[in-house]
Amino acid sequence: MNQTTILPGKKMTELIPDLFSGRKLKDKLFLIGIVIFSLLTISMVVLIIGSMILKGYHQINWAFFTQSPPDTFQAMMAKMSGKTIPGGIINGITGSLYLVGIASLIAIPFGVLIGIYLYENSKKRYAGFIRDITDVLQGVPSIVIGLIVYLWVVVEITHGYSVLAGSVALAIMMLPLIIRSTEESLKMIPDTLKEAAIALGTPYYKVVMRVLIPSSFSGLMTGILLAISRILGETAPLMLTTLGNPAINWNIAKPVSAVPLLIWQFYNDPNMVDLIWSSSLFLMGFVLLLNILSKWIAARQKK
Amino acid sequence: MNDINTQPSILTIENLSIAYDNDKLAVKNVSATIKKNAITAIMGPSGCGKTTLLRAMNRMHELYPNITTTGKIKLYDENIYDMSTIKLRRKIGMVFQRPNPFPTLSIYDNVIAGYKLNGIKLKRTERDEIVETSLKNVTLWDEVKNSLHKKGNFLSGGQQQRLCIARALAFKPDVILLDEPTSALDPIATAKIEDLLIDLKENYSIVLVTHNMSQAARISDNAMYMYMGELIEYDETTKIFTNPKETSTQNYITGRFG
Numbered sequence: 205m206n207q208t209t210i211l212p213g214k215k216m217t218e219l220i221p222d223l224f225s226g227r228k229l230k231d232k233l234f235l236i237g238i239v240i241f242s243l244l245t246i247s248m249v250v251l252i253i254g255s256m257i258l259k260g261y262h263q264i265n266w267a268f269f270t271q272s273p274p275d276t277f278q279a280m281m282a283k284m285s286g287k288t289i290p291g292g293i294i295n296g297i298t299g300s301l302y303l304v305g306i307a308s309l310i311a312i313p314f315g316v317l318i319g320i321y322l323y324e325n326s327k328k329r330y331a332g333f334i335r336d337i338t339d340v341l342q343g344v345p346s347i348v349i350g351l352i353v354y355l356w357v358v359v360e361i362t363h364g365y366s367v368l369a370g371s372v373a374l375a376i377m378m379l380p381l382i383i384r385s386t387e388e389s390l391k392m393i394p395d396t397l398k399e400a401a402i403a404l405g406t407p408y409y410k411v412v413m414r415v416l417i418p419s420s421f422s423g424l425m426t427g428i429l430l431a432i433s434r435i436l437g438e439t440a441p442l443m444l445t446t447l448g449n450p451a452i453n454w455n456i457a458k459p460v461s462a463v464p465l466l467i468w469q470f471y472n473d474p475n476m477v478d479l480i481w482s483s484s485l486f487l488m489g490f491v492l493l494l495n496i497l498s499k500w501i502a503a504r505q506k507k
Numbered sequence: 508m509n510d511i512n513t514q515p516s517i518l519t520i521e522n523l524s525i526a527y528d529n530d531k532l533a534v535k536n537v538s539a540t541i542k543k544n545a546i547t548a549i550m551g552p553s554g555c556g557k558t559t560l561l562r563a564m565n566r567m568h569e570l571y572p573n574i575t576t577t578g579k580i581k582l583y584d585e586n587i588y589d590m591s592t593i594k595l596r597r598k599i600g601m602v603f604q605r606p607n608p609f610p611t612l613s614i615y616d617n618v619i620a621g622y623k624l625n626g627i628k629l630k631r632t633e634r635d636e637i638v639e640t641s642l643k644n645v646t647l648w649d650e651v652k653n654s655l656h657k658k659g660n661f662l663s664g665g666q667q668q669r670l671c672i673a674r675a676l677a678f679k680p681d682v683i684l685l686d687e688p689t690s691a692l693d694p695i696a697t698a699k700i701e702d703l704l705i706d707l708k709e710n711y712s713i714v715l716v717t718h719n720m721s722q723a724a725r726i727s728d729n730a731m732y733m734y735m736g737e738l739i740e741y742d743e744t745t746k747i748f749t750n751p752k753e754t755s756t757q758n759y760i761t762g763r764f765g
Binding site: 394397398399401403407410414418419 | 597609
């Protein structure tokens with residue numbers, strides 16, 4: 205309570221009681237609103253993760269990570285005798301890692317270099333143009349990117365569905381994210397640090413390579429990991445570019461499977477529906493892990 | 508002005524003008540000679556162009572395309588605008604207003620950062636020696652000798668600033684430019700840096716920008732007074748403070764101004 209007195213014998217609160225209580229009421233109402241809406245958001249996440257775990261955990265075993273999916277007959281037999289479905293999604297796991305790996309190899313050098321260019325020339329008209337194009341690219345529906353890569357790579361280069369085509373599609377989706385996060389994390393570095401290096405007679409490219417990049421390393425890594433976790437779940441462009449493969453494949457010119465592709469295939473096979481949940485659980489867990497890792501890297505750098 | 512002219516000089520500034528965005532003149536037609544093995548203070552109110560003038564001496568302005576410079580600055584007899592910036596900045600080191608050690612490097616690596624960043628290979632013994640003498644020069648050696656390979660972020664502001672001076676000294680430059688090096692520091696750290704600068708002038712020529720008049724009076728040999736981009740007066744510090752020729756200088760040092 206405010207004890208300040210303005211008029212002798214009267215407290216401040218007595219002088220303006222209406223205004224005072226009205227503010228408190230509004231404050232309370234606003235707080236309640238915030239709590240309700242944030243609980244709604246949290247419960248959404250909890251419900252999604254909870255149902256994944258409840259429906260998927262009993263399928264997760266050693267075979268799940270080491271074997272390819274069963275055929276529909278094996279799955280049907282297992283289901284009828286009440287056993288868990290045999291086999292796993294190893295072809296999808298290796299395929300996803302392969303695709304993401306190649307996509308990163310393509311997208312990271314391009315994205316980081318373009319990000320550096322935008323940071324260095326932020327006021328030039330050409331840089332503004334690139335920035336706008338990047339925003340447009342981010343808005344292109346993933347299925348459209350899949351179609352274009354089908355025309356460019358599947359038809360023209362590998363003459364069939366392939367790892368390369370899938371990786372190119374995913375790399376195009378990663379690019380805008382990496383470009384913008386590189387630019388943003390470079391902007392966070394104080395100019396004084398750049399000047400310190402310049403004043404030591406360091407050529408400009410070495411300032412970029414040895415001061416700017418290491419200083420913004422955590423920002424760069426965070427951007428890259430977030431881009432990866434974003435494309436891990438992409439399904440539509442992969443359907444048009446790499447199709448799927450019932451076995452593990454390391455040939456870059458041949459089709460490969462991926463976890464989201466497997467989920468789609470399991471969905472279309474009534475005998476294998478159970479595998480949807482465990483695959484989704486795996487995919488979500490993996491993405492979550494990458495998110496936590498990127499947060500950890502960002503936090504570690506701040507120390 | 509006779510006395511100051513007889514001292515040997517190291518930097519000669521001739522008709523230097525610096526403009527921002529082509530029309531705003533920050534430094535107007537300044538000519539002066541910076542003396543060897545002396546501390547030259549540049550004083551003046553905020554926005555008078557003192558930092559701009561200092562940063563012209565190692566061509567830091569070239570980072571920013573909207574700044575144009577005309578005129579000459581000579582290091583001994585060589586026009587610095589004809590030298591490569593890389594060579595120039597090794598001869599004319601700089602210390603900034605806020606301590607800015609490289610956060611990703613250890614204390615040891617910070618001192619030899621100039622060599623490291625430029626990819627100059629040194630033998631281990633040479634490296635150790637440069638680090639030790641540079642840190643001893645700035646009286647930081649005893650404080651950090653047991654944590655040389657840790658990152659410098661646990662150092663105080665004053666220690667960080669001395670580390671930055673050590674980093675500038677490691678290249679054994681001819682001139683050290685300091686841009687208000689103590690404005691972010693407390694009085695004790697300031698006193699240490701001031702003592703250090705007086706020691707350093709035996710081997711180096713020092714140019715110091717300061718808006719702290721008493722600091723200029725305490726440690727500088729010669730002083731410039733700038734106002735609105737013009738060099739109003741340049742003389743020995745004692746003359747500037749006891750018997751200034753210009754009324755504008757007099758007003759500034761007596762505090763009737765600004």
